[in-house]
Amino acid sequence: MSTQPSPHHLDVPGGRLYYEVRGSGPLLLVIGQPMTSAPFGPVADLLAEDHTVVTYDPHGLGASTIEDPSRDVTPEIEADDLAYLVDAVGGERADVFGSSGGAIAALAFAARHPDKTGTVIAHEPPIAELLADAPYVRTAVDDIDDAYRTYGSGAAWGKFVSLVMHHGPVTDAGVQRAAWPPAGSDGEQGEAEDGEDVDGVETPLEASANSRPTTSCSSSAC
Secondary structure, three states, X not given: OXXXXXXXXXXXXXXXEEXXXXXXXXXXXXXXXXXXXXXXXXXXXXXXXXXXXXXXXXXXXXXXXXXXXXXXXOHHHHHHHHHHHHHHOOOOOEEEEEEEHHHHHHHHHHHHOHHHEEEEXXXXXXXXXXXXXXXXXXXXXXXXXXXXXXXXXXXXXXXXXXXXXXXXXXEOOEOOOXXXXXXXXXXXXXXXXXXXXXXXXXXXXXXXXXXOOOHHHHOOOO
């Protein structure tokens, strides 16, 4: 049986989704956020030996488009996108493995479309709203959004990295900046898009100039 991916596009409200289908058998969605289908390729190949595996690029990421870049892509929108994907591949119900922000989308999918949902494996969902420091995490996430809207994707990625590398509870002092790449790595220090440090944040080199942060993470803080 071939596990080579079959590429497809699907028009959905507010944009167009790119997705890949492998294998045959019970339907399994493998999703992340902010992560496209490509990094899931190796594991999707293995799972496709006995499943029909669907991976995709979420709204506004990779080869998927969004009609209104100013519109937040919420977990509810992504949940509906997953439902459209299930219909597109002719499935009735799908098991879902979601990682990070993809786990948030998977949980939203189960809540909004229980008739289409089988088993959900939510790997490390960033549900910071359930933590004692939720108000301070929310402030840090809002700061990421403000950095994107003011300075662009490079600055936002720098603040995002600082948040996910933070150790311990977040306090009213906020999140300390984190250099990227980390000390001891082979890479060079990232810079903001204008070549300067933005608000004390050193940003990752690999930040895509056309990437758009979505609120799958920020609605729950990842």
